[in-house]
Amino acid sequence: MDPEVFFSLLLLIPFFYLYFKRIFSKNPPLPPGPFAWPIVGNFFQMGRQLHYILANLARIHGPLMSLRFGKQITIIASSPDAAREVLKTHDRDLSGRYIANAVPLINPKLNFAFGASPECNDYWRGLRVICKSDLFSAKVLESQNHIREKKVSELVVFLGSKEGEVVNLGETVYVTFSNILSNAIFSVDFFDFVDKGIGKDLRKLIVEIVELRMIPDLSDFYPILTRLDFQELMRNQDVLHKLRDELKREIGKEMVKESHLAHLPYLEACVKETLRLYPPGPLLLPRRALQTCQVMGYTIPKDSKILVNMWAIGRDPSIFNDPLRFKPERFLDSSLDFKGTNFAYTPFGAGRRVCPGQPLATKQVPLILASLVHSFDWFLSGGMKSTELDMNDHFAITLKKKQPLQLIPKGRK
Numbered sequence: 001m002d003p004e005v006f007f008s009l010l011l012l013i014p015f016f017y018l019y020f021k022r023i024f025s026k027n028p029p030l031p032p033g034p035f036a037w038p039i040v041g042n043f044f045q046m047g048r049q050l051h052y053i054l055a056n057l058a059r060i061h062g063p064l065m066s067l068r069f070g071k072q073i074t075i076i077a078s079s080p081d082a083a084r085e086v087l088k089t090h091d092r093d094l095s096g097r098y099i100a101n102a103v104p105l106i107n108p109k110l111n112f113a114f115g116a117s118p119e120c121n122d123y124w125r126g127l128r129v130i131c132k133s134d135l136f137s138a139k140v141l142e143s144q145n146h147i148r149e150k151k152v153s154e155l156v157v158f159l160g161s162k163e164g165e166v167v168n169l170g171e172t173v174y175v176t177f178s179n180i181l182s183n184a185i186f187s188v189d190f191f192d193f194v195d196k197g198i199g200k201d202l203r204k205l206i207v208e209i210v211e212l213r214m215i216p217d218l219s220d221f222y223p224i225l226t227r228l229d230f231q232e233l234m235r236n237q238d239v240l241h242k243l244r245d246e247l248k249r250e251i252g253k254e255m256v257k258e259s260h261l262a263h264l265p266y267l268e269a270c271v272k273e274t275l276r277l278y279p280p281g282p283l284l285l286p287r288r289a290l291q292t293c294q295v296m297g298y299t300i301p302k303d304s305k306i307l308v309n310m311w312a313i314g315r316d317p318s319i320f321n322d323p324l325r326f327k328p329e330r331f332l333d334s335s336l337d338f339k340g341t342n343f344a345y346t347p348f349g350a351g352r353r354v355c356p357g358q359p360l361a362t363k364q365v366p367l368i369l370a371s372l373v374h375s376f377d378w379f380l381s382g383g384m385k386s387t388e389l390d391m392n393d394h395f396a397i398t399l400k401k402k403q404p405l406q407l408i409p410k411g412r413k
């Protein structure tokens, strides 16, 4: 045989192998997805706005979709049914954490970080028990409400001293969130408002890690919280007024306390609506298939990376009426909560790897938001109008605003 023909046939062998393997395999196929090029796979279809790109692809390929990047298969769930299959029905098989290969190379210790624990092993289980019983149980949180109230009143005093000046709200609130946690665990402030606290270097490290798109450690979740700002409230002045009315009615001129929160349904609805439109983890945290399993009639091979596009689900018009509008009222008569049992709304994830910090987050986020709205009038810097606010996102592990919210506080009488 002519050597050229021989070598051409030799090159075709891998393609025939893959073709026949697929035809004769007893397993159902992979979930559908866009055409993947040899070696690079779907790499060139991706981009910085991953949550957005994946939502568009899911419209074409369906709620359970597969992508390829070299050897790596990535599965994306983009509907409540698909999310339920991943987070509940197949929770055990899909409960690994996907760790990018670069992570242990940059810092091997990161592989042992809590959220990055590759499997639900004894080490991980021990940390979850500490979270559940020693850090975030209802009893412990109740016993620490004075810490949260004190830290929030320090925030209010600091902002009062900045009256008339431009403040980066995310950065400032970050200090309060961090100190609430550091005081609960170590009885000490990690940060101060002028960036000279003992945690100054830790803060830089956290930002670097998040920017590198690594799996975050427990403390890396602080930045998530700072993005829960009230940008939408500034754009929707009618919502802001309704919230103020509720606070005035229930609290009068007092400082907001945690005991008030149960009587502030509109505040709770505002927090829920913010997390629907801007879930800080738009694709939750990447999971990994611990073994091959079959989901919705498709095969998910072992070691696939699994993403749940909570951002897309929160903006699906078949689930939420007028989904792009910031309308807290939709949560007033709704049974949707943060428990992770309704897969149309699970900003804290669900199943074994559900966010352990949720009980703390759902106390401190409304407390801070209410205090900021109740204690100050807020003005945009440079005479900007609220309709001119840049609402674009920047996606690392967490969803951030591309332009941080810069506001000028003025104390309310």
Ligand code: HEM
Pocket (backbone or CB within 6 Å): 097, 114, 115, 116, 117, 181, 217, 218, 221, 224, 225, 228, 279, 280, 281, 284, 285, 347, 348, 349, 350, 351, 352, 353, 354, 355, 356, 357, 358, 360, 361, 365
């Ligand atoms: C608004 C605030 C927060 C949001 C929206 C949020 C969201 C999430 C999400 C979506 C996950 C992944 C869940 C999954 O894979 O199903 C997660 C995991 C996690 N969160 Fe949060 N989180 C918040 C606050 C916190 C806080 C305050 C802490 C701790 C102080 C925390 C600690 C963690 C940890 C350690 C994990 C990894 C759990 C594991 O892999 O077992 N989070 N969070």
